[in-house]
Amino acid sequence: MSDWLTDTRDSYDTVAVSYAEHTRELLNGLPHVRAALRLFAEEVDGPVADVGCGPGLVTAHLHALGADVFGVDLSPGMIELARREHPGLRFEVGSMTEPLGDAVAGIVAFWSLIHIPDDEVPTVFKHFREALRPNGLLMIGFHAGDETRLKEQGYGGHPMRVHVHLRQPERVAGWLSEAGFTVEAQWLLGTDGAILFARRG
Structure with a gap:
């Protein structure tokens, strides 16, 4: 496993409980994000993978909207917590840098690509396209900007070591197009966030 992947896994194992507490009510204050999730749930027809699901907040929200959804995350600590908090849903440990395995109708990656280095993003999008059925829908949320930050502490003051990559929507859209998606x-979302909808041809 690459050093940055190990750092990311270990960091989120460390902060899993405090991260879950920090984000538990997050969607309540984000009406535009809830609207995007509702639109996605209405448009997708079949199983959905929530990739980088963390403690399962978005997975559970999509399930409540009627989606047939399961969660995948790099962090075993996050998956253990998600299974405990949402016992009726399926969660599994996995990395978006590897093939997903399941054939799905939709993929959600909400603020989970932010730790993927630029040179790995095309491979991740290739895996997403291979996992999606024809006409499958992909929805990505991310921090917008033009910088990379090293995050060494977070969520209750616990130590972390993750790089947070901020990217312009046009750049992400370009990678998606190159991978065979139609954006x-x-x-x-204000000045520092974006959501992209893309479909596999």
Whole structure:
């Protein structure tokens, strides 16, 4: 496993409980994000993978909207917590840098690509496309910007070591197009966030 992957896994294992507490009510204050999730749930027809699911907040929200969804995360600590908090849903340990395995109708990657280095993103999108059925829908949320930050502490003051990559929507859209996706919509969330909808041809 690459050093950055190991650092990311270990960091989120460390902060899993405090991260879950920090984000538990997060969606309540994000109406535009909830609207994106509702639109995705309405448009997708079949199983959905929530990749980088963390403690399962978005997975559970999509399930409540009627989606047939399961969660995948690099961190065993996060998956253990997600299984405990959402016992009726399926969660498994896995990395988006490897093939997903399941054939799915939709993939959600909400603020989980932010730790993937630039040179690995095309491979991740290749794996996403291979996992999606024809006409499958992909929704990505991420921090918008033009910098990389090293995060060494977070969520209750616990030590972390993760790089957070901020990217312009146009750049992410370009990678998606190169991977064989058609970008259908770009939503800007204030000045520092974006959501992209893309479909496999």
